[in-house]
Amino acid sequence: MTAAPAVRRRARTRAGLADRDGFLAWALLLPSVVYIVALVGVPFLLAVAFAFSDVTTGDPSFDFVGFRNFTEIFHDGVFWRALVNTLVFTGASMVLIVVFGKILANVLVADFHGKWFVRFLVLLPWTTPVALSTISWLWFLDSIYSPVDWVLRHAGLISGNVVWLGRPWTAMGSVVAVQAWRLTPLAAVIMMAGLVAIPRDIDEAARIDGAGFWRRMFEVTIPLTLPVIAVAGLFGAIMTFTDMTVPYVLTRGGPTHSTDVLASWAYFRGIEGGDVGQGAAIALFLFPLLLAGAVAILRAVRRLEPQ
Amino acid sequence: MADPLDIPDPSRHGLGAHPPTGHGLSRRGFLSSTALAAGGYGVLAACASESSGPEAKATGKAPKEVFSSPASKLGGSLSILMWSHFIPRHDKWFDRFLADWGKRVGVKVRVDHINTVDVPRRAASEIQAGKGHDLIQHIAPFSQYEPSVLDMADVVQEANRRWGQQLELCRKSSYNPNTKHFYAYCPGWSPDPGDYRKSMWQKAGMPNGPASWDDLLRGATEIKKTTGVPCGIGLSPETDSNMAARALLWSFGGSVQDENERVAINSDATVAAVEYMAHLFKQAETSEVFSWVPASNNQALIAGKSSYILNSISAWRTAMGTNRTIGDDIFFTPALRGPKAALAAQHVIQQWIVPKYSPNAAAAKEFLLHYTANFPAVTYNSELYDLPGWPSLVPQLNGWLDADPYGAKPANKLSLLKSATSWSANIGYPGPSNPAIGEIFNTNLLPTMFGRAARGQASPRRAVADAERQIDAIFKNWRGRGLVGG
Known part of the structure; x- marks a missing residue:
């Protein structure tokens, strides 16, 4: 009998902590803060230090070498090729992500039966681990057993296999398509949030004034959601710019470096080749461009905030 | 309207009880469900395991294992x-x-x-x-x-x-x-012998497979012309293509370095090897050799989509376990003879x-x-x-x-x-396998050199000269660390 009030008191203390918004907010935020500091902040500072050092995978001792690593990578033709590929990969993916994200967002805000199931399916590419989904695409685009080729052959569109990953342009097209497939759901969800925030009366007023679907789309919906579209596009661009998983798993940068991006080339030089200093210098080249992207995102977000 | 994240009042539902509602999710419910889901995922992940491939049946007697006591007492x-x-x-x-x-x-x-x-x-x-x-x-x-x-x-x-x-x-x-x-x-x-489909090479008049790189070009071209089945010497950024590139290079008398670890890639012999590869690709291969991962040439050989590959015996062992008829049709050749040597890289x-x-x-x-x-x-x-x-x-x-x-x-x-020891060499041949050779191998420099010429992106001489610039930089870098001679 005497134990019951004590148990109740303990339970109340627990409930009290869980119910305090201030405590809970920090408790939930803390893992993210620790994660960002430990897995983004510290590696970033290490990468800066490595880029000015002669560290190798087999020799962690740090010797300062100034700008030598940068000078050497600037004399490497593959580095410039990877830079151009990164810009093509990012630009093309971003266009596809924004266009398909907008279309998907429009579909997702519409009312129809089975909407939740469709939303679930649309989000799948985003929620599946990237390495796993890219390996599935590697099988889909296999030079011998590609089901994509099988369907196209049976539809009479091709006679032999396309060999998607064996030709420079189809290989680049494939990595762009897979990246767009992967990131479109995220863009769609961001844009959906923008769409549902548009007051219904504006749309209704446009309808009463006789505006059709396309006119409302281009003169009402898109202008009102432009900041959100920009955020979705910039998120897609930054996540593509730094990504090496899709090119690495699908093509390992081939054929003949035609899909090597800065991140994958940094990995090849730094980890597989053993020259951590040069790998870090290549990876660090992403930073100024990413910084500009991040500033653009923050400014776009600020425009969305109520004045 | 009720807030779905409203905290339940314990006095109304008893200690720790959740409101018997079908709508929304309480904050505590959300937290405990998340914890349960995370735990469940951990258990499932722990249960997942890789499955092994098929095994051939042993007919011989396994050798007896020996044991000799360590020189000093061990522990830990x-x-x-x-x-x-x-x-x-x-x-x-x-x-x-x-x-x-x-x-x-x-x-x-x-x-x-x-x-x-x-x-x-x-x-x-x-x-x-x-x-x-x-x-x-x-x-x-x-x-x-x-x-x-x-x-x-x-x-x-x-x-x-x-x-x-x-x-x-x-x-x-x-x-x-x-x-x-x-x-x-x-x-x-x-070792890294040649693996070929006997039924295909028999029809090309070479029942024992090709003996030289010339044979390979003639036979593989003939097989592709008559059956549509290409040759499978890879040009991709992967291990087997790297091995094949070295075998071809050495057999033509070229090499990345000499025995004293000095860069030797830019030679007439290398250019001749690159020219050969361009011919082989155009006459007897398809673009698929640019898209391969290490398992692809095995799959192509077993699927009957390749007449000849360079690989270890594992592709054949796999076929023996899965499809005996195909396994029995796969045969091997030693390193192919080139104008200067018959050498293959270790696999x-x-x-x-x-x-x-x-x-x-x-x-x-x-x-x-x-x-x-x-x-x-x-x-x-x-x-x-x-x-x-x-x-x-x-x-x-x-x-x-x-x-x-x-x-x-x-x-x-x-x-x-x-x-096999007489026709196999280390990847740094004729020098040692130093870190520069390792970086060249791991950044796929040789398959890219051969591939650029095969694709027509550069002339053979230009492809070799471009590769030399990269190789020089890599050697200089490792030489500066005292790990490479020359």
Whole structure:
């Protein structure tokens, strides 16, 4: 009998902590803060230090070498090729992500039966681990057993296999398509949030004034959601710019470096080749461009905030 | 309207009870469901495991294992990081073999098998962290780790004393002549013969497959013309294409470096090899050779979509387990003869390193000697995939190659491997496998050089000159660290 009030008191203390918004907010935020500091902040500072050092995978001792690593990578033709590929990969993916994200967002805000199931399916590419989904695409685009080729052959569109990953342009097209497939759901969800925030009366007023679907789309919906579209596009661009998983798993940068991006080339030089200093210098080249992207995102977000 | 994240009042529902509502989700409910889901995912992830491939049935008698007591009393523990062998039988045997040794010498042992492509990055992170496995094994030269690993000269000396001279191929893949250090211990290797479909080559008038690169060009062109089946010499950024590039280069008289580790890639011989590859691609191959991963040429050969590939015997062993008819149609050739030589790169080279951070180096070295002493069992349980670095250790080898214990048809299908050491070379040939050679290998510089000319992106001479610039920079870089001579 005497134990019951004590148990109740303990339970109340627990409930009290869980119910305090201030405590809970920090408790939930803390893992993210620790994660960002430990897995983004510290590696970033290490990468800066490595880029000015002669560290190798087999020799962690740090010797300062100034700008030598940068000078050497600037004399490497593959580095410039990877830079151009990164810009093509990012630009093309971003266009596809924004266009398909907008279309998907429009579909997702519409009312129809089975909407939740469709939303679930649309989000799948985003929620599946990237390495796993890219390996599935590697099988889909296999030079011998590609089901994509099988369907196209049976539809009479091709006679032999396309060999998607064996030709420079189809290989680049494939990595762009897979990246767009992967990131479109995220863009769609961001844009959906923008769409549902548009007051219904504006749309209704446009309808009463006789505006059709396309006119409302281009003169009402898109202008009102432009900041959100920009955020979705910039998120897609930054996540593509730094990504090496899709090119690495699908093509390992081939054929003949035609899909090597800065991140994958940094990995090849730094980890597989053993020259951590040069790998870090290549990876660090992403930073100024990413910084500009991040500033653009923050400014776009600020425009969305109520004045 | 009720807030779905409203906190339930315990006084209304009892201690810790949740409101019996079907709408929304309480905050506490959300937290506990998340915890449960995370736990469930962890359990599922822990239950997941890799499945093994098919195994050939052994018809011979397994060799008897030997044990000799360590030079000094051992204790403590020994952890090993190594690849998941292409032949699943090997890993089953190895795990039991290691456990038995641990029990006998009083060392607590553990082995982690991981995908071979993950070994370098895992080794790199452990060495950077200064903590990890006591013994790491990889199947390609690990020369870049020299500053952070123990010199294995004492183990090699002891092995030489017990079993005679080590194969030159293994020595050149584990010894740095500039620092005079054995950065790795190399007790075994695997050759890289040509694998061909006999039924296809018979129709092209070469029932024994091609003997030279000229034969390959003629025969493969003929097969592609008549049956549409292409040749499968890879030009992709992957291991097998790297091996093929070296075989072709050396057979034409070219090489990346000379015996004194001076860059030698830009030569007429290299240009001739690149020209040859451009012809072979245009006449006998398709773009698929640019898209391959290491398993692709195996799949193509087994699927009847390739007439000839360069690979180890594992593709054939797999076919023996899955489709005997196809397995029986796959035959092997030694290195193809070129204008200057008939050479192939080793397919796998065992590299065992002991990082300097290891507190159990004595146990690691003793285990390596015990493992080497039992190389007959290694060769047998790898289904003749791993050949010994000290040939005297496996006197049964020629008998097994003449009468395959796993049921090859004909039984002497692998007999050409008896002379494999005479037509195989380390990847740094004619010099050692130094870190510059390793970086060139791992950044796929040679397949790219051949591929650019084959694609018509550059003339053969230009492709070679561009490769030379990159190779020069890599050599200069490692030379500055004192790990490469010249």
